[in-house]
Structure formats: structure tokens, C-alpha cells
Amino acid sequence: MRRLLHEMNPCIKFLAVTVCILTLAFFFNPWTPLLFFAGVVLLQLLFSQTNWKLWSLAMLPFLIGAFGYFWTTLVFGEPGDGLVLWTIGKLDITTQQWELAWSLSLRVLAFSSISLLFAFTTDPVRFIQSLMQQWKLSPKLAFSVLISYQFLPVLKTEFEQLQQAHRIRGPGSSPSAFKRITALRRLLIPLLAGAVRKAERAAFAMEARAFTGEARTHYTEVKLTRKDFVLFSLFSLVLSVSGSAVFWA
Amino acid sequence: MSVLNPIFQVDGFSLRFPDLVEPTLRHITLVIHPTERLVITGPSGCGKSTLLYVLNRLYPHNCDGEVSGSVRIFGRLAQEYAPGEVNRKVATVFQDPDSQFCMPTVEEELAFTLENLQVPRQEMPQRIDRILHLTGLEDLRHGVIQSFSGGMKQRIATACALIMEPECLLLDEPLAHLDPLTAKEFVSWLDHLQQESGIAVIAVEHKLELWGSFFDREIALSENGTIRKDQLFTERDAPILPERTSAIRQEVLFEASDVCVSYASKSILQNIRLQLLSGEITVIAGPNGSGKSTLLKALCGILKIDAGTISGMRAGFVPQSPEQLFLSKSVEGELAYSGNSSTEKLHYLMTALDLESIAHAHPFSVSLGQKRRVAIGAMLADERQVLLLDEPTAGQDLKALTELHRQLTSRAQDGCALVVVTHDMNFAWHIADTIHLMKDGRLSLPFQPEELFSNSALLAEYRLHASKKGGYHAPAFA
Numbered sequence: 269m270r271r272l273l274h275e276m277n278p279c280i281k282f283l284a285v286t287v288c289i290l291t292l293a294f295f296f297n298p299w300t301p302l303l304f305f306a307g308v309v310l311l312q313l314l315f316s317q318t319n320w321k322l323w324s325l326a327m328l329p330f331l332i333g334a335f336g337y338f339w340t341t342l343v344f345g346e347p348g349d350g351l352v353l354w355t356i357g358k359l360d361i362t363t364q365q366w367e368l369a370w371s372l373s374l375r376v377l378a379f380s381s382i383s384l385l386f387a388f389t390t391d392p393v394r395f396i397q398s399l400m401q402q403w404k405l406s407p408k409l410a411f412s413v414l415i416s417y418q419f420l421p422v423l424k425t426e427f428e429q430l431q432q433a434h435r436i437r438g439p440g441s442s443p444s445a446f447k448r449i450t451a452l453r454r455l456l457i458p459l460l461a462g463a464v465r466k467a468e469r470a471a472f473a474m475e476a477r478a479f480t481g482e483a484r485t486h487y488t489e490v491k492l493t494r495k496d497f498v499l500f501s502l503f504s505l506v507l508s509v510s511g512s513a514v515f516w517a
Numbered sequence: 518m519s520v521l522n523p524i525f526q527v528d529g530f531s532l533r534f535p536d537l538v539e540p541t542l543r544h545i546t547l548v549i550h551p552t553e554r555l556v557i558t559g560p561s562g563c564g565k566s567t568l569l570y571v572l573n574r575l576y577p578h579n580c581d582g583e584v585s586g587s588v589r590i591f592g593r594l595a596q597e598y599a600p601g602e603v604n605r606k607v608a609t610v611f612q613d614p615d616s617q618f619c620m621p622t623v624e625e626e627l628a629f630t631l632e633n634l635q636v637p638r639q640e641m642p643q644r645i646d647r648i649l650h651l652t653g654l655e656d657l658r659h660g661v662i663q664s665f666s667g668g669m670k671q672r673i674a675t676a677c678a679l680i681m682e683p684e685c686l687l688l689d690e691p692l693a694h695l696d697p698l699t700a701k702e703f704v705s706w707l708d709h710l711q712q713e714s715g716i717a718v719i720a721v722e723h724k725l726e727l728w729g730s731f732f733d734r735e736i737a738l739s740e741n742g743t744i745r746k747d748q749l750f751t752e753r754d755a756p757i758l759p760e761r762t763s764a765i766r767q768e769v770l771f772e773a774s775d776v777c778v779s780y781a782s783k784s785i786l787q788n789i790r791l792q793l794l795s796g797e798i799t800v801i802a803g804p805n806g807s808g809k810s811t812l813l814k815a816l817c818g819i820l821k822i823d824a825g826t827i828s829g830m831r832a833g834f835v836p837q838s839p840e841q842l843f844l845s846k847s848v849e850g851e852l853a854y855s856g857n858s859s860t861e862k863l864h865y866l867m868t869a870l871d872l873e874s875i876a877h878a879h880p881f882s883v884s885l886g887q888k889r890r891v892a893i894g895a896m897l898a899d900e901r902q903v904l905l906l907d908e909p910t911a912g913q914d915l916k917a918l919t920e921l922h923r924q925l926t927s928r929a930q931d932g933c934a935l936v937v938v939t940h941d942m943n944f945a946w947h948i949a950d951t952i953h954l955m956k957d958g959r960l961s962l963p964f965q966p967e968e969l970f971s972n973s974a975l976l977a978e979y980r981l982h983a984s985k986k987g988g989y990h991a992p993a994f995a
Contacts, residue, residue: 393621415619421663422615432819433841436834438855438899454844461881466616472575473617476609477677478633480601487628487641 272315273385277496278395279402284503285386291507292378298370299513301378307506308381315499316389323384330380334373341369392417398490408481415470419463426462430455522592524607524685524717525549525572530586532567532577541567542742544586551684554711554731555719556750559738561914565721566612568738569687572719573609574598591684605634608678609687612912614670614694623649623657623673630680648680651713653706666805668699672706679714688720692727693912696804696940698980700727707731723914725753726943755943756915761926763950764796770934771816771832771903776825778815785811786958789825793903793934798925799963800945801938803955804980809938812960813905816936830934832903833896837911839888843880848872848891851880855899863898869927870894886917890924903934910941922948942981946970954979 273281292304312318342361350364396414399405434455527547533540541564549555549572557565570576574595577584588595590603611617620626627645636644649655654676657665662673671691678686692700708731711718722728732750739745769792776789785808793799801809814820817832836842845851852863852872867873870890875883880891889909896904909921918941925935925948939945945952946966954961954969956979969975970983 393625411619418619418621418663419616429836430841432814433834433836434844435819436817437842437844437895458840458843458881466613469611469613469616470619472570472579473609473611474619475575475579475601476573476604476611477630478601478604478681479629480599480633483635484632485635485638485641487625487632487638489638 269315270317272495272499273312273389274316274391275495276389276499277402277490277492278390278398279490280492280496280500281386281390282395284500285382288382288503288507289379291511292375295511295514296368296371297513297517298367298374299517300510301371301374303510303513304378304506305374305381307510308378308385311502311506312385312388316385318388323388326384326387327380330376334376337376338369338373341365341372345369394488394490397486397488401486401490402492406481407479407484411474411479415474419466419470422466423459423463427455427459430458521551523548523550524591526587526589526592527571528587528589530571530588531584532564532571533583535581535583540583540742542571544743545571546586547736547744547747549685549717549719551717552715553717553719553734554750555717555734555736556725556728556732557719557721557736557738558723558725559745560740560916561723563738563740564742565738566689569609569689569719569721571595572685573607573687574600574603601633605681606683607685607687608681608683610671610674610678610689610691612690612693614667614674617674618662618670618677621661621663623654623660623662623676626662626673626677627680630677634681644680648676651710652676652679666699667694668696668703668805671695671703675707675710679710679716683716685717685719688718688722690721690723690912692722692724694805696980697727697942697982698977699805700724700940701982704728704731723912724941726755728753756918758919758922758944758947759926761922761948764926764929764932765950766795766932768795769793769829770795771827771829773816773827774825776815776827777823778811778820779823784958786815786822786960789815789960791816791936791953791960793829793936795902795932795934796929797950798929798935798937798948800949800952801936801955801960802940802942802945802952802979802981807955808958809955810907811958812955813907813936813938817901817905830902831900832905832936833893833899833901835889835892835896835904835906835909837908839885839892840881842892842895843888846879847877848880848883848887848894849876851891852894852898854895857900858898866894866897869931870924886920889921893924893928897928897933902932903936904928905936905938907938908940909937910939910944918944942970942983954981 292301295301342365343359345365345368347360347362348364350362352360352362353366354361393414396410400407400410434451525548527545530542530545531540532542545568557568559565567576571588574590576582578600590598591606595603618626620629624645627648628641631641631644649658652672652675654672657669657673662670665673692703695703704727707718730752735746735748735750736744737746771793773789773791776786777784778786789812801812803809811820813834815822816827817834819834843851845854852866867876870893872887872890872894875887880888883891893904910918913921922944925937929935937948949966951963952966952969953963973983976983
């Protein structure tokens, strides 16, 4: 049970997430995103093994963003002609503003929760494999993404090495914060040059291993099973229940 | 000569890259038969790797080069093959262990090759099992490739090439990044594999002494890209480098005592003690991953040390890729960057390091040897009389090694203290006043080269092998 979301076919999961996000964009009441957020977290609680500490950390920037939306809508939003709820100093807060602020900020949370669900339960390699197998993504495109994924740690090491090497050259002149940022430009050129070299080598290595970009067999089969459709329906259920808030809220 | 049909028939082949005036390969004519063990030798930049890339059909297809003559692979003209088609029978292992994999684990990487060949899914597990068994890599099946050492990565790359069941294996300097014993192990492993599978092996290599009697034929290219010799391979001794007399002066330039470094609460360097005299050349040797590079970075102040003291002159650092240091647009500017030297001093350094002819060139555009000299110059101009060089010998041919030897010798005569990290025991023997060995983050006491190279137990413990110098013959590697 706790692995269900991880095992779900990544393409179907991606489809579910996309449908949810597109649909939510048409709801402007605060209850729909709130319910949806709760529903997504519940699904993740039940059917995944999430590191919730990490999840909270990843959620934090979105939470700050949501608060930003909330606050700016209250302060700068069109007051409209709704009832005045409170008056803080010169500021009148109307029911309309209050609702809009909640709706906007909860929307941010709803979108980010479903995106994080996808990110936390999907293995990138499996996602690409699934795209190749279910949606016939061209192997050339798929493997360029896979290779760049492999290169990320290598690039990180290279960046650190460059930084260390430059540290020994000393500041040259006094290192202001601004100077330090412009100095990054010097790291960029050798880093990019190295990346281009590596990309060429990788392309050679792939061709030398008989990669032609044409039809291929697949060692790891990413299957479509009944579970995937059940989970898809669960996502739809969460979406419809939260969407139905339009009628009763 | 074998009666079997040849794998490669190259006839009067020349290749010129579009951005070069001179052709890289000229009038190459050769025939290679199945089960041959062939090595391509020659000075750096003579077109060895290019020739290898012609044999696996990556060139001229991927370089828009100007071509004359013909290359037949299994009797068919190279240009008649589709890209990737011939690579089912001609497999290649490249030099850089970091940029030849595209999947996370060994199993997936092996499967990648099979998927390319459109092997049915049901057959894949058996073929993967078989190749893992053949190459002795069973335990690594689910291992993450990027977490392995360079030596392991080369073995995995070889396994990925062999799983195609090719008729010919091409190797591009496969030992360049390996420590001596790992290199020797790789060679004997390959020897065993070749006997099992009976494929042809063609390698490009500088360091022939590491291969023992592995090869049976040698093609030597000359500087201008023609075949100089096509002959039976004879086992080589390490090349003879010039003798030098020690320039040690009894003046301590640099001293580190009880230096400890840890990273993410893991101890990397423990109680390092090192004393460097003026004019002394110190070699640090040890297996891949023993902490040698970390040590150099700690000594020159790039990495923070957790305990211990470093005193004396400031140390300068020359990384394996010297261009990592460069910050200016000209060689001249690179030396003047720190602003710590007078015009006269700069002028002296430019002359001493033989940089005058490239003073206005962009430091990224000069040759590797020149880049290293620029980096040394920049360090000396920054008043760093202690120079720490990380792997300056990796992938260098004899000419480059001789030039490096000369350069280090004259810097020592100027009174610098030099530390060289290297896997090249022959070079170490010829250059070192003192040798320290390193293992698991611990640095040994100093050894005299003679004392070290006659102690085979000690060498084996640090995954080194004895170099041959003068009349002395080292025991075969243990």
C-alpha cells in the first residue's frame, strides 16, 4: 500500500497531475484548493513513503509565496463593494478581498502540493522510460535527458573544483559581494567548455555502443496495470470533491 | 598472417579536419585480422585516437573531415554503413571514465547496449548474467556507476563493450587514470578475457611498460600522421628520463604537522606531517582515492584544516587541468594577476618558463605543457615558492614527461620546494629526492627512492609497482 504511488505508471501519474492543475485553474473559490491540498496530502500519506521533513522543507518556499499572495491581495487588492470586515488603520478589508486572498494563496499551495507529490514519488529514469514506452517519446530525446541527469553530479564536482582553484588565485582586489557575483562569470566559461567537451564524448560513447536513435527493445518494462487506473480515479475523486465546493460553499 | 578475412583494410587513407591546415592522418595503409592484439603508439597529437575513431567509424562521419583513400570494415566500405551499425561488431572503450555512461546502475548500463541491439527482453537477463560472470563483476550488478573508482569504471565500460559480443575491441588509453597496480590488474584481466573470447584488441597507449607482453603487433605513428613502423611488439621497459642531481639546500621552506581534515564528519586526512626543504622535489604516491588531491588542497589553504598547523612559505597549487586556475585573457596577464611581483620578476619568470613567445596568447588556447608552465608562473609570481602539482604526468607522452622533468629540475635549482603527486613510478624514481606514500588519508614517513623501490612488500601495500631504472630489475608485480 505504502508503495502504490511510487509504483504507479509515471505517464499516468503525469497525466493525472496535469489534468488536476489545468482543472484547478478554473476554480476561484477558496474551498476548492483547500480541499484539494488536503486530499493530495492525504493520498500521499496513505500511499507513499515520503520523507516528510524533506517535504516540509521543499514546501517552505511555496508557503512563503502563498503568504505573499495573501498579504499583497489584502493590502493592494481592489476593495470592491463587499462588506467591510475589518479596518486596520486606514485599511478596509472587504469580504471580497478576504476571499480572493485566501483563494490565491491556497491555489499556490494546491499546485505545489500536487507537483511535490509527483516529484517525491517519481524516479526520473523510470519516468523517461515510461515516456518512451507509453507515449513513444523518441529515444534520442529521452536519452539526452537521461544523460544530462547523469552529468549533474559530475558538473557539480567540476564547479567545486574550479571554485577551489580560483580561491588560491586570491581576490585580486578587494572582494565585495558584487565582485564575487561577477566573478562567477569566470567560472561559467570553463564550466561550459567542459560541458560541451563531455557532451561530445558522451555522444561518441553512445554511437560506439550502437545507439542509433531508432526502435529499441526495453529491458525494464514500465507497464500499465489496473492499479494505475484505480489511482487515476482516486486523483479524479479528490478533484471532483474539491471542485464540488462550488455548489455548497 | 591469418587466413581469416581481415576485420579492417585501410588503404591510402588520409584525413584532414576542417579547421586544420595539415592532414592529421596521411596515407595510412594497414590490414588488421581477427584475434590480433595491436597497439598504436606515437607522440601526443600524432593522430592515434583519430585513427582509432576511423576504425570505429566515428570519423570521418562526425567531423566533416576531408578524406582520401578507403577504409573497409569486414570487407565493406565504411561509408556504406549506417551510423552505429558497425559498432555492433566493433566496440570501443574510451579514455574518460566519466563521460561514457548514460544510465545510473551497471545492470541498466549493460541493458542499454542490449536495447540498442534490439535484443528481445527475454534474452537480456541471461546475457547480462553471462557478461558479469565473464568479467568478474557479479557483485556490482546493482551498483551505482558514478560511485565507483576510475579503475572500476573502465572495467564496467569494457563489460558494456563486450556484451555486444563484438569481433573487435578498441581501447583509447584505458590506463591513463589508473594507479599502477589497478592498471596492471586491468591488463591481466583483459588478457584473460581476450583468451576466453578470442576477439581482436586494438589499443592506443603511451605507457607500454604497463602492458608487459600483452600485444603482439605495434603500429607506430610519426608526428606528421604517417605510419612509421608496423612491427612485432616487443616488451618495453619504462623510458629513460634524464638523471638529475639533487638541489636540496638545508633551509626549511614549509612545514605541516598533525594536519587533519574531515568532510561531512568523515575523516579524510589524518595527522599529516610533511617538511619541505628549499630545492627539494617530493613525490606523493598512492592508490586512487587515498586522499592525495585533498592533501594538496589542504596544504595550499584551499580546504580548511580541522587540526594541526601549517607554517612557512605559502604553497601554490597546480591542478591536473591547469586551466582551472586561469582568470585572465593573456598569458602575461595571468602572471601579473596577483600584483605581488615586480616587473623585473615577471620578466624573469616569463623567460625562465619559456613563455615569451606566447605572452599575448589566451591561456586557454595554448598546449597542455604550456598551460602547466603558465600555472607555475602564476604561482611563482604570487610569491608562492612551494609548488604542489596534482598528477602532472597523467596521459603524457615521453616528450612531455622529459619537458616536465626539465621544468621541475630547474624550478628546484631556483630554490623552490616542489611536491608532485603521480602514479608514474618511473617518473617518480627519476625526479624524486624523497617519496611519501599515502593510503586511507595517512601519509607515510619520507623514503629515499632507492629504499622504497627495493621494498616490494611496501610497494604492494600502497598499490604501486617498482619501476625499472638502470640495471635494477623489479620483481613482477605481486
